[in-house]
Amino acid sequence: MTYQELFQQIILKKSYLCVGLDTDIRKIPSHLRNAADPIFEFNKQIIDATADFCVSFKPNIAFYEALGPKGWESLQKTVEYIPKNHFSIADAKRGDIGNTSGLYARTFFDPESSGLDFHSVTVAPYMGSDSVKPFLEFEGKWVILLALTSNPGSFDFQRLGFNGSSLYEEVLKTSQTWAGPDRMMYVVGATQASEFRKIRTIIPDHFLLVPGVGAQGGNLEEVSRFGMNSSCGLLVNASRSIIYAGNGLDFAEKAKKEALALQKEMEIYLDKYCN
């Protein structure tokens, strides 16, 4: 999926919502637990219920691999089931030396090797350029690089200062030489909304994947006001607040209601700030 195609989907749906599939076998409704593949059955119903109100789905890989081989099978089925017009994100936070990152890229981008065919993968920047570039060798696929995260530990290193600039700003600056806004996005934590202005002076055009709206308590209005650019430039993720909105037979209906509410709010901000 290209930058323009993603923007077109945003305009069409009036939404920049990403639904995070952090599907925990311990948290799904009990009536699904006897299904042949409870994780996939849950995801299928969540995708069906929310697809009209979002432009992206983001399986959190940890939740699948924690279940061993059968978790990877549920993941394969889920990725295949995500509608082709939705931007798919493997939230995997991978990154290693060149030949190993090449294998991680095959994991998420080469269906003949792994059975998975995502549009994009999240990558950690700590090991530098040659740990990121192998992912970019897959034509048309995207890297979503960790920049500033929303967890307390983001203060340990990401915000340390180097000559007046912080580590995450260095990550934004240096990584721009690796790929343009047509192949790279950044993870930027929603609880840092006041910093979006600074970030947008460094990367005016890139899409930002913003976690933390919903269960982690980010403010969607603030994120949209400071983070949006003329191509929207935002994918705002909500996971638990949508997928665990209900826990009974009507869990998908409740998830739909949550996704619709976020889409309605996003429609207002697109009108107001996307210009």
Next chain:
Amino acid sequence: MTYQELFQQIILKKSYLCVGLDTDIRKIPSHLRNAADPIFEFNKQIIDATADFCVSFKPNIAFYEALGPKGWESLQKTVEYIPKNHFSIADAKRGDIGNTSGLYARTFFDPESSGLDFHSVTVAPYMGSDSVKPFLEFEGKWVILLALTSNPGSFDFQRLGFNGSSLYEEVLKTSQTWAGPDRMMYVVGATQASEFRKIRTIIPDHFLLVPGVGAQGGNLEEVSRFGMNSSCGLLVNASRSIIYAGNGLDFAEKAKKEALALQKEMEIYLDKYCN
């Protein structure tokens, strides 16, 4: 496995060698390709051939997950097959916000969930304390934190200076408050041998996992001279130089010869520098 138990194995074997199982289906000898599980068959023979000369085995997770669910099955069998006195390392470079890192910890440390029961896992520090601590909640398990790596990209961020100290030094200093040398090790790249002295002033007692001896061209003598402490404090990894030493019917015999040669060299350095 405890710090003391690991040191005892090192003394017993006169070796601090870690054999890296970077097992690539495209590189294993052709006569194994028709086995029921070629990856496991290769690993089994490598483990049998080298176990007497090493104290640790380190499957590189990328190589297994790139093959999808069947790769994870090969990994399960491999981890089960590693002898119990060998320190097992999941080289996975994981790291995410707390609840997600908790799931990654289950992947590598909770056999009832994933089928895997490693002694340790490599973790990336970028997201800070709460991305690392969930791994430490598994009693007796180890975190091996990325500090300074041996790839060209290590110059992009790890060596950036903060008030006279570099990012990787900050990682060493800050992470010491998360766990002691009995639960944490560090990845330190072997091509930076002259920096071992500086590193040893910050973390005199921790074990260091040193990749890059062998195929990546590190110097074992230098690493041992500058990196060793009174409990050895080193695990030196070799992957490709051992496991791909041969490519015919005698590949395991050739791997054994390489491992033995490294063990013999290590025996000399243990005598000379471990005090």
